[in-house]
Amino acid sequence: MQDAKNLKEYRKEIRESLDNDFLRTAMDNFAVAYRGSRANAFKDMDEKALIREIADAKDAAASRLDELFAQFKEEAEKRGAVVHLAKDAKEANEIIGRIAMDENCKTIVKSKSMTAEETLLNHHLEDDLNLKVVETDLGEWIIQMRKEGPSHMVMPAIHLSRHQVSDLFSDVTGQKQGDDVQALVKVARRELRQEFVDADMGISGGNFAIAETGSIGLVTNEGNARLVTTLPRVHVALMGLDKLTPKLHDALRVLKALPRNATGQAITSYVTWITGSNECAAAEDDRKKVHFVFLDNGRRALAKDPVFSQVHRCVRCGACANVCPVYRMVGGHKMGHIYIGAIGLILTYFYHGTEKAKNLVQNCINCGACKEICAGGIDLPGLIKDIQARILEEEGHPMYSSFLAKMMKNRKLFHKFLRIAKTAQKPMKGKDGFMRHLPMIFMPDHDFRALPTVAEVPFRDMWAKVQPAKVAAPKHKVALFSGCVQDFVYPEQSVATVESMRNKDVNLEFPMDQSCCGLPLQMMGEVTAARDVAIQNMEAFEDTDCDYILTMCASCASHLKHNYMKMLGKDPQYATRVQEFADKVIDYSSFMNDVLGVEKEDFLDSAGDAVTYHAPCHLCRGLDVKAAPRELMAKAGLDYKESAEEEVCCGFGGTYSVKFPKISEQLLAKKVNNAKESGAKVLLTDCPGCVMQIRGGAKKQGADLEVKHIAEYMAERRK
Amino acid sequence: MTAKAESVKLFTDKAELVSAVVTEISSLDEAYKYTMDLCGKKEACKMLISGCEQNLSNTAEQLCATKTGKTIVAPALAKKEAAALEKQCEENGFTLIKDSVRNHLGGIDIAFTRVDHGIAETGTVVLNCPNEELRLATMISEVHVAVLPKSKLVDNSYDLESWMEGNMMKGDYTAFITGASRTADIERVLAIGVHGPLELHILLLEG
Numbered sequence: 001m002q003d004a005k006n007l008k009e010y011r012k013e014i015r016e017s018l019d020n021d022f023l024r025t026a027m028d029n030f031a032v033a034y035r036g037s038r039a040n041a042f043k044d045m046d047e048k049a050l051i052r053e054i055a056d057a058k059d060a061a062a063s064r065l066d067e068l069f070a071q072f073k074e075e076a077e078k079r080g081a082v083v084h085l086a087k088d089a090k091e092a093n094e095i096i097g098r099i100a101m102d103e104n105c106k107t108i109v110k111s112k113s114m115t116a117e118e119t120l121l122n123h124h125l126e127d128d129l130n131l132k133v134v135e136t137d138l139g140e141w142i143i144q145m146r147k148e149g150p151s152h153m154v155m156p157a158i159h160l161s162r163h164q165v166s167d168l169f170s171d172v173t174g175q176k177q178g179d180d181v182q183a184l185v186k187v188a189r190r191e192l193r194q195e196f197v198d199a200d201m202g203i204s205g206g207n208f209a210i211a212e213t214g215s216i217g218l219v220t221n222e223g224n225a226r227l228v229t230t231l232p233r234v235h236v237a238l239m240g241l242d243k244l245t246p247k248l249h250d251a252l253r254v255l256k257a258l259p260r261n262a263t264g265q266a267i268t269s270y271v272t273w274i275t276g277s278n279e280c281a282a283a284e285d286d287r288k289k290v291h292f293v294f295l296d297n298g299r300r301a302l303a304k305d306p307v308f309s310q311v312h313r314c315v316r317c318g319a320c321a322n323v324c325p326v327y328r329m330v331g332g333h334k335m336g337h338i339y340i341g342a343i344g345l346i347l348t349y350f351y352h353g354t355e356k357a358k359n360l361v362q363n364c365i366n367c368g369a370c371k372e373i374c375a376g377g378i379d380l381p382g383l384i385k386d387i388q389a390r391i392l393e394e395e396g397h398p399m400y401s402s403f404l405a406k407m408m409k410n411r412k413l414f415h416k417f418l419r420i421a422k423t424a425q426k427p428m429k430g431k432d433g434f435m436r437h438l439p440m441i442f443m444p445d446h447d448f449r450a451l452p453t454v455a456e457v458p459f460r461d462m463w464a465k466v467q468p469a470k471v472a473a474p475k476h477k478v479a480l481f482s483g484c485v486q487d488f489v490y491p492e493q494s495v496a497t498v499e500s501m502r503n504k505d506v507n508l509e510f511p512m513d514q515s516c517c518g519l520p521l522q523m524m525g526e527v528t529a530a531r532d533v534a535i536q537n538m539e540a541f542e543d544t545d546c547d548y549i550l551t552m553c554a555s556c557a558s559h560l561k562h563n564y565m566k567m568l569g570k571d572p573q574y575a576t577r578v579q580e581f582a583d584k585v586i587d588y589s590s591f592m593n594d595v596l597g598v599e600k601e602d603f604l605d606s607a608g609d610a611v612t613y614h615a616p617c618h619l620c621r622g623l624d625v626k627a628a629p630r631e632l633m634a635k636a637g638l639d640y641k642e643s644a645e646e647e648v649c650c651g652f653g654g655t656y657s658v659k660f661p662k663i664s665e666q667l668l669a670k671k672v673n674n675a676k677e678s679g680a681k682v683l684l685t686d687c688p689g690c691v692m693q694i695r696g697g698a699k700k701q702g703a704d705l706e707v708k709h710i711a712e713y714m715a716e717r718r719k
Numbered sequence: 720m721t722a723k724a725e726s727v728k729l730f731t732d733k734a735e736l737v738s739a740v741v742t743e744i745s746s747l748d749e750a751y752k753y754t755m756d757l758c759g760k761k762e763a764c765k766m767l768i769s770g771c772e773q774n775l776s777n778t779a780e781q782l783c784a785t786k787t788g789k790t791i792v793a794p795a796l797a798k799k800e801a802a803a804l805e806k807q808c809e810e811n812g813f814t815l816i817k818d819s820v821r822n823h824l825g826g827i828d829i830a831f832t833r834v835d836h837g838i839a840e841t842g843t844v845v846l847n848c849p850n851e852e853l854r855l856a857t858m859i860s861e862v863h864v865a866v867l868p869k870s871k872l873v874d875n876s877y878d879l880e881s882w883m884e885g886n887m888m889k890g891d892y893t894a895f896i897t898g899a900s901r902t903a904d905i906e907r908v909l910a911i912g913v914h915g916p917l918e919l920h921i922l923l924l925e926g
Contacts, residue, residue, distance in 0.1 A: 030907060079890045138913055139904035155904060162906050175774030183773055185902060185910035190770030191779045192914065193859075197824050213887035223900040223915030226858050230851065230892075231821075248884055252876045266733065267841040267897050270915070273883065276890030279851040281821055 001149050002337040002348070002356050007659075010334075010359040015662055017330040022161050027328045030158065032645070034322045037264025038373070050257055055377040057250050058313040062303040068211040068244040069294060076214025079276025081290040083214075085241075089119035092295045096121060096203070096236055097129050099291050103234045105131070105200035111218070111225040112137035113205025114153060114316055115238045115295055117338050118351055121203070133203075134195045136224040138188050145172060151332030152340060153318035154262045159331050192224070202228035206239035207258070207316070208251035209292070215275040216243075216292065217251050219258060221268045229274060233283040236291045237274075241299045242312040254315050257375040262317040298350050307386060311350070313376025314343050320370035320380055325649045326363055329663050336360065342370035342380040349387045358391050363660060365653035365667075366523060367617035382566070388525035397526070404521070405529035411515035411536060415458075418488045422454040429453045434699060446658070448665035449696030452489050459491035463510045466495050474507035476595065479546035481537075481585075483556040484516045485688040493688055496715035497552050497588060504596055513540035517556040522563060523655050534564045535574065538581045548595070549581070552588040552711055554687040555654070558622030561585040587619060588711055589628040589686055593635075600635050603717045608638035611713070612680035614671065614694060615647045616687035629686055629710055636717040643678040645670070652693035668697040675705055684710045726839045726872050727923065733842030737898030738911070739919040747800060750866050750922045751807050754831050757862060757920065758789055758813050761828055771826075785825035792816040792823070792860060793831040794852035804831065820855040830860035830916070834896075836882070837867045837921075840875040843897040844921060847886055854892060863896070863916040868924045 004010035017023060061068060073083040086092035092115075100108065108131055110116065122144070125131045135144040139157035143150060145168055150156030157165075162179050169177040169187055177187060204225050208217035216237055218225040229235050245251055259265040280288035303309050321327045321341025336344030337356045345364060349357035364384045371380050392401070408414050430436040434450040459482050478501075486494045498508060518533035537560070541549055551557045561582050568574040592598050611633060619625050633640045651657060651667025671694055675683045683698075683705055685691060695707035720728065731741045744750055771783040791813050793804055801817070808815040816823055832853065836845035844865045848854035857863050873879055876895075886893060900915030911917050 026906065033907075136914070137904070138902045142904070155907065157904050158907065160905070162908075165905050173774060173776040173779070175776070177774060181905045181908040182910050184905060185913050186770040187773045187775065189913055190773060190775050190782070193770075193824060193826075194779045194782050197782065210887070213884065215887050215891070221900070222902050222913040223858060224913075226854070226894065227914055230854055230858065231824075248880055248887065249877065252880065255876065263903070266736075267843060267895065269737070269896070269898050269901050271895035273887070273891065273893040273895075275887045275892070278849050278890055278892045281819075281851055 001333065002360055004359050007359050007362065011660070011662070014330050014334050014660070017334045018662055018666060020331075023159050023331050024329070026158065027331065031322065031328045034264065038261065038319070041260035041264045041266055045256070050253070051375060051377045054254055054257060054315070054375060055310070055313050057245070057253065058376055059310065061245050061250065062242065062309050062312040065241050065244060065300055065303050068246060069241060071211040072209055072214050072244060074214070075212065076276065076292055079214055080287060081214065081276050081292055084291060084293045085296065086293060087296050089295070089297055092119045092238060092293055093121050093124035095293050096238065097124055099234065099236055100125065100129065100131055100201055103201065103289060105234055107132040107199045108134070108201045108203055109195055109199040109228050109232060110135050110140070111202070111204040111220065111228040112140045112156070113203065113238055114339065115205055115240050116203065117150060118297065119238070119295065121238065134192070134199070136192050136195065136228060137222060138185065141188065141192065142168060149333070149338060150340070152321060153316050159333065196227050196231050199232040201234040201236065202232040204228050204235070204237045206237045206243050206292070208245055208254065209239055209243045209294070210248050210251055211244055212247050213275055215248070215273055217255070218272040218274070219255070219268050220270050220272070223270050226270055226272050229272065230280070231282065233280055234289040234291070236293060238293045238295065241294050241296055242314070254375070258315050258317050261319040261373065261375045302350055308350070308383060310376070310378050311343070311346055311383065313378050315375050317375050319373050319375060323369040323373055325367060325369065325667055326365055326663055329666050335363065342384065343378070345384050346380065346387060349391070354391055354394055357387065358395065361387050361391060365649055365651070365656045367649035367653070368621040369617070369649070372621050385522060385525065389527045392525040401524045401526055404524065405526040408516055408518070408521055409529040409532040411513065414515060418454060418458070418484070422456070425453050434696070445661040448661065448700060449668060449693060450699040451696055452692055454488055455491050457491065459487045459494040460510070460512060462491060462495065466498055467510065468498060468502065468508055471505050471507050473505070475505040476548060477507045477546045478548045478550050478591070479509040479511055479541055479544045481514060481517070481541075481549050481551040481556060481560065482510070483551060483553040483688065485692065486552055490688050490691065490709070493552055493691075493709040493711055496709065496711040497550070499715040500592065500711050500718060501596060502718065504598070506596070509544045509546060511540040511544050517559045519555055519559040519563070520654050522559070523653075531567045534567050538564065538568070538574070538578055541581060542577065547584065548586050548591060549584040550586055550588065550591050552686070552709060553689070554587060554616035554619035554622065555689055557585055557587040558618035561623065587623055587625055587686060589619070589632055590623075590625050592714065593628040593632050598632070598635060600637070602719060603636045604719055606637070608636060608717060609682050610639040610641055610680040611682045611684050612641050612643045612675050612678040613646060614643070614650055614675070614683055614685040614690055616685055616690050617649050619686045620647045629684070632710065632714065633684065636714055638713065638717070641678040641680045644674040650690050650693050652689045654689060657693065668693055669701075672697045672701055672703055672705065676703055682706045682708065684708055684713055686710055723869065723872070726874060727869060730837055730839040730842055730872055733839065734898070734921055735842070737842060739842060739898050739921055741921045741923060743923045743925070745925045747866070747924070748803070750864070750924070751804050753920070753922060754791065754829060754864050755807050755811050755813070757864065758791060758829050759811060761789070761862065782825045786823070789813045790816055790823065790827045791829045791831060792820055792827050792856045794818070794820065794856050795832070795850050818852060820852045820859070824859055827856070827860040829862045829864055830856040831864045832857060832866070834865045834867050835871060836879055837872040838876055838879070838895070839872055841897055843895045845879065846894045846896060847891070848894060849890060849892045854894070857894070857896065858915050860916055861912070862918045862920065864920045864922065865896070866922045866924055868926060870926060
């Protein structure tokens with residue numbers, strides 16, 4: 001549950017989680033194990049094709065929710081069930097409470113339902129109606145007794161240790177319990193069996209609601225959903241309208257992805273398909289009373305939203321949390337209100353409102369790990385940014401954000417500021433290219449990494465001197481996009497890029513009107529300024545005769561290629577132009593390896609250093625470039641040693657690291673440790689932001705690790 | 720390998736991955752014998768330790784007392800089959816529960832069922848069980864012995880679509896069962912048998 005009133009309180013909560021060693025270790029172990037088991041579960045399948053099919057089918061279903069609901073209702077009622085539609089959480093709870101009263105039910109057993117968590121159903125049944133409600137999913141039972149909410153959609157009690165569970169069970173049974181997990185599970189089996197025997201009503205969720213036959217499908221491992229839907233004389237299933245699907249086939253298709261994505265299982269132990277009112281010996285006439293309650297709570301409106309309707313593709317597998325580096329640090333209670341993880345940040349806004357979402361939604365580092373594995377192919381990081389922008393519109397822009405937006409959309413002003421910064425930093429500047437200390441306002445949370453100083457001479461001022469002579473018949477016409485960091489902080493990376501393609505028949509240009517790519521603005525939710533900057537950059541390159549727009553920054557590349565299209569692609573004034581622009585954008589490693597096709601012969605024959613690599617999020621996922629940098633390192637004669645978790649975010653995230661320094665610090669510490677453990681003394685990467693972060697972290701830690709842009713090594717190793 | 724042999728192999732591999740025990744048999748008599756052996760080896764409500772020996776609350780403890788002797792439940796068998804099974808139970812000193820499974824919620828040792836289909840892709844058995852006794856038997860027993868004719872094996876769940884849709888046109892309750900009941904809710908440690916059976920034995924019947 002998220003109760004922080006402001007970002008400051010939220011940061012404090014986060015810090016408490018970061019100090020929880022058990023949580024941290026449990027999450028680390030899980031994150032690493034999950035990646036392996038998921039990959040194994042999908043190894044014989046065309047995963048991408050399956051995800052595409054699910055996305056298409058879910059989109060089609062979302063576009064006709066009302067129709068599917070009407071059909072479901074008719075078919076289910078034909079078969080003896082009663083179907084309800086609740087406009088919001090309160091109404092859903094009241095409907096279920098009324099059923100309990102009408103049927104004279106005193107005790108209720110529940111099988112895990114996220115929708116019931118969303119509506120806080122238990123509170124209503126227990127506090128307002130004085131009914132006894134027992135959760136029967138082991139994890140849910142545990143957190144119910146601890147009066148907590150789930151911290152993961154599939155593993156609700158993942159944040160607790162066996163010792164905490166043992167203490168809890170000792171209290172509940174009045175008998176001292178040990179720490180053995182198997183024994184604790186047996187205690188739960190026995191204790192809960194008694195609850196099943198006593199219950200009058202069973203409440204479940206529903207993973208699928210099949211309109212054609214009015215059937216529901218339930219996915220469980222423990223088997224409690226089968227007991228909940230069989231033993232009591234009344235069964236109520238509470239589901240979101242987004243669970244509606246036209247045919248059984250749709251459900252079977254989702255079932256292929258859901259358990260694989262959730263826990264790396266090919267299928268869960270039990271999948272239960274219920275149609276209509278079945279036989280029930282405990283009921284008066286041997287037929288169970290069955291009620292299906294559908295919850296709207298904003299879902300119908302959401303389904304009509306052109307941008308956000310894709311949220312309904314979510315199958316509640318929890319995988320976006322499983323791979324989220326931030327969730328891994330802080331756990332579900334700090335990474336969601338009721339729904340957790342990346343989808344949780346989005347659903348919190350729609351189901352629980354701006355107040356609950358406004359702090360949470362800023363806690364996405366935009367690494368794209370969730371988008372890559374989402375079973376419904378939802379653009380989770382993109383939508384989170386869109387919500388951030390919406391909240392800014394609703395609540396007003398904070399001063400720093402408006403200030404940066406104003407400054408950055410004026411290139412001349414922005415560059416002037418950077419030039420002033422060069423002078424202003426003088427008192428704090430060390431001899432080693434790092435700031436000696438930071439201005440007091442940033443202390444002490446930001447002291448985990450050394451920060452670079454602004455370069456004496458920006459790349460744009462060097463261009464006249466370093467630009468190569470024009471080639472008469474060039475093989476490739478390339479315009480460089482330096483990004484602000486490689487222009488004003490690390491101009492040597494841009495120089496190395498020029499040098500690394502020497503004698504390769506490349507004509508290079510550097511359009512002077514280019515500015516920051518605009519990603520920081522988008523990260524802050526400043527959409528108008530981000531759009532203005534995009535237009536400016538597009539126009540700066542339109543005057544250049546080039547086939548490629550080459551950038552050595554993975555983040556810039558991914559932003560120029562994908563987000564410019566998103567921002568301008570639908571505007572007829574810019575649609576064609578931005579498409580042409582985006583098509584030309586390419587990252588350094590892909591250009592060198594795939595387009596220019598440098599070969600082993602281009603590099604020195606001597607043996608190169610042992611190096612390790614950090615895959616920038618916006619390269620390996622944002623642009624799906626995985627092989628090119630590794631092939632380049634091999635061609636250049638470098639001894640590449642893979643680091644653990646090479647594709648996990650380094651914690652930079654641009655403005656994110658300023659907003660959440662404690663999380664950034666932890667991600668960075670892991671990254672540096674993994675690099676050190678590889679045995680290499682040099683780490684290469686494809687993004688100046690990652691260089692800044694990892695180099696600064698290594699320096700602070702006093703690690704024996706040199707951090708460079710891959711272009712620098714390619715230039716050094718050229719014959 | 721023939722297509723069928725391939726399916727059998729895939730089914731067996733996948734089911735064994737989730738700790739199901741798969742055995743090929745050539746007659747129902749073998750299935751009865753298998754069940755008797757299993758029950759004989761199993762110390763009622765103890766060997767599988769489904770909870771009675773734990774430190775329980777007083778109410779949960781009471782439920783344990785409802786179970787005496789070794790019990791097998793086999794609802795929804797044809798009369799002749801039920802009689803054959805009952806005869807064997809008598810010879811071995813086991814009680815065959817014929818109805819009111821609800822009166823045995825403290826636990827039953829073995830549920831003996833014939834299942835409708837098997838899905839090779841995931842090692843799943845499929846049980847159509849609008850019949851409550853049958854449904855319940857496979858939930859509350861500690862061991863589930865499922866007889867699956869090889870001819871009822873399909874490659875993947877899509878192959879069962881029309882059969883399932885046919886059932887769903889009437890009222891229906893169908894279960895996909897894959898391995899034993901499991902949880903990883905405490906520290907992600909895999910634990911078997913949290914609510915349902917602790918063991919699943921699949922007997923692949925020739926023909």
